Amino acid sequence: MNKIAMVDLKRQYEKIKPEIDQAISDVINSTAFINGPAVRAFQEDLEKYLDVKHVIPCANGTDALQVAMMALGIKPGDEVITTNFTFIATAEVIALLGFTPVVVDVDPETFNIDPDAVRRAITPKTKAVVPVHLFGQCADMEAMLEIAKEYNLFVIEDACQAIGADYIFADGSHKKAGTIGHVGCTSFFPSKNLGCYGDGGAIFTNDDELAKQLRVVVNHGMTVRYYHDYVGVNSRLDSIQAAVLKVKLARLDEYAAARNRAASFYDKAFGNHPKLKIPVRFERSTHVFHQYTLVTDGIDRAALIDFLARRDIPAMIYYPVPLHLQKAYIDPRYREGDFPVTEHLCKTVVSLPMHTELDEEQLNYITTSVLEFVNQ
Ligand SMILES: *Cc1c(COP(=O)(O)O)cnc(C)c1O
Secondary structure, three states: OOOOOOOOHHHHHHHHHHHHHHHHHHHHHHOOOEOOHHHHHHHHHHHHHHOOOEEEEEOOHHHHHHHHHHHOOOOOOOEEEEEOOOOOHHHHHHHHOOOEEEEEOEOOOOOOEOHHHHHHHOOOOEEEEEOEOHHHEOOOHHHHHHHHHHHOOEEEEEOOOOOOOEEEOOOOOEEEOOOOOOEEEEEOOOOOOOOOOOOOEEEEEOOHHHHHHHHHHHEOOEEEOOEEOOOOOEOOOEHHHHHHHHHHHOOHHHHHHHHHHHHHHHHHHHOOOOOEEOOOOOOOEOEOOOOEEEEEOOOOHHHHHHHHHHOOOOOEOOOOOOHHHOHHHOOOOOOOOOOHHHHHHHHHEEEEOOOOOOOHHHHHHHHHHHHHHHOO
16 A cells, blocks of 8 residues: 555656656746746636636745735734634734734634624724635635625635635536635645645736736835835745646646545545544535545544554644634633634544545545544
């Protein structure tokens, strides 16, 4: 049996090696390492794939979120609402820019931001809401858009874990994650669903004016060469990463299908177990399974992870600590117990290996091992 990894980038690479190696070598031979034609080509492919007017490539997903917030003209002291159950980057950029992060609890079924909690958190200072499409499926975007319209807020989608997922509107129409709100952000970190071989990110919008401003902000706030009308940042996707991403984007749907096959295998094995809760599919979204995350109630999670590790099966906790209990984000407004759903999830979730290369032998071994532990 092949060694089991949380994410197996090696075997994925082996299958596309000739194409990837050629693409990288083409960039090296061109020496157009920054803003080369490879970046433009990938940008255009991604605009087509997402059916969005503008893709602005940048250096990573954290920058994408920061640049989006800078370009929208949110001011220090303004409040930005986001989910308490996410990777730190979402709240980090809000705090870094001097805005006030306001965290809210999540839906216990989908783990995504709870629209009612968003409503309750709105004040006259609220300027934006940042739904995160956690683990690969979309948050309740129609609810977000409705709230945003009612209170005149920006919707900034953190689609770092959900590129390729479709949001399905009540009328049956579809839009890709990250293209529904005012602006969407993604990461091309190697282990993400569309990962490069280093760091990368992108920002999406259908708004021409905002796109112009986003391009200014990522490029040192420069409007005309060496004329800087804004304080910006330097955030670029390099050409080698873009060349890798172009090859992998052509396979993104195939990769999502492979992840869904693995998820179905897990579902079948764990679906009827009283101590394991399998991921709940939100009826308004397809799922691209960035993570396959079980909720374990009434079992010793640390012992399970230990048991699996002894069998060379990795398992991870995404995420062990809610934002409001992170040392750097301790805030007198919040106490332990204020966010019961997030706090419960942080104590009970466990994510199993999930990637494009899992085979039946590995899945069998993983599911048998998990069941052996929980049934003992
Ligand atoms: C990965 C991730 C980010 C940050 O992306 P980087 O490219 O690592 O900066 C932000 N938000 C979420 C939800 C993520 O999963």
